Amino acid sequence: MRLASAVEESFHVWKIDSSEESSISFGHMTAVPSSKIVHFSWDVEEEQNGDHFIIEKSIDDGQTWETVSRVESIGNHKERHTYKVSEINMVEGISEYFRVSRVDIDGEKKVLDAVNIDHPILTNMKLIPNPKNVRKATTVSCESLICSEGEMNIYNRNGELVEQRRLNLSKGYNRCQIEVKNLAPGEYRVSIKDEFDNTLTKRLVVH
Incomplete structure (x- = not known):
């Protein structure tokens, strides 16, 4: 799992799962806070046999995670697609961690990326x-x-x-x-x- 700044702007792609049955070519996730809302986005270059994505939150340095959002996959594709979702977020700590995971049609979950947001005290x-x-x-x-x-x-x-x-x-x-x-x-x-x-x-x- 890679922790990255919520304002990171660089983009790179790597293979998370290279099997023919269930594959995804994924970029990175960003999480931008605005008042009591966090705006999430992530880029997918190529996807096969995906079902949905989930956003999870942790306030204990990644020890436990709670699902805060679910986004359905658009299906198989070979062109870049940007997924976006905004969720209400009640600040619960100085540092909060968010991660995006992909669940395929067989129910297999794989963590793709994680970011942290630091809040002013x-x-x-x-x-x-x-x-x-x-x-x-x-x-x-x-x-x-x-x-x-x-x-x-x-x-x-x-x-x-x-x-x-x-x-x-x-x-x-x-x-x-x-x-x-x-x-x-x-x-x-x-x-x-x-x-x-x-x-x-x-x-x-x-x-």
């Missing part, structure tokens, strides 16, 4: 209400894939630290409040950082 930082309309307080929120210690830092336009707060980041949604009445009018940079130095930053304007 911290995402979706927001300042609510809109920073330009802040008067008394604003809520800072973000999402984390893991539990960790962290901190929120506020810097002025000169890059000077004007406020620091320790955070206990939980897995999932996190939020805290900034009392902007304690800040002089001006522009600030608010950052959230976990114990592994993953950082998110947003601009804050205090009137």
Whole structure:
């Protein structure tokens, strides 16, 4: 099994099964995440006696796999065909693995390719209400894939630290409040950082 980057662009072909009864000439699979959806595609140059393909997912470094999609074979062919399918994917870990397997008409399954997708630990930082309309307080929120210690830092336009707060980041949604009445009018940079130095930053304007 070959692990490859989800954004790999090179293409190459090799024989997975060269028997006359059931053969396939296969390229590589790509898996491109977009919000909560992953778009899969793979190229097949030649195919004989195939029944269907399955996409499987693993969140434990390939120890166990769960089927997430099934795509029917187009039948015997000797010209390149690109299979495509998009599936909803709820992120379950920092690294997720996906593989494509081919099942022939006799029910024999053969793994063709595998890719991994690495997800950022911290995402979706927001300042609510809109920073330009802040008067008394604003809520800072973000999402984390893991539990960790962290901190929120506020810097002025000169890059000077004007406020620091320790955070206990939980897995999932996190939020805290900034009392902007304690800040002089001006522009600030608010950052959230976990114990592994993953950082998110947003601009804050205090009137």
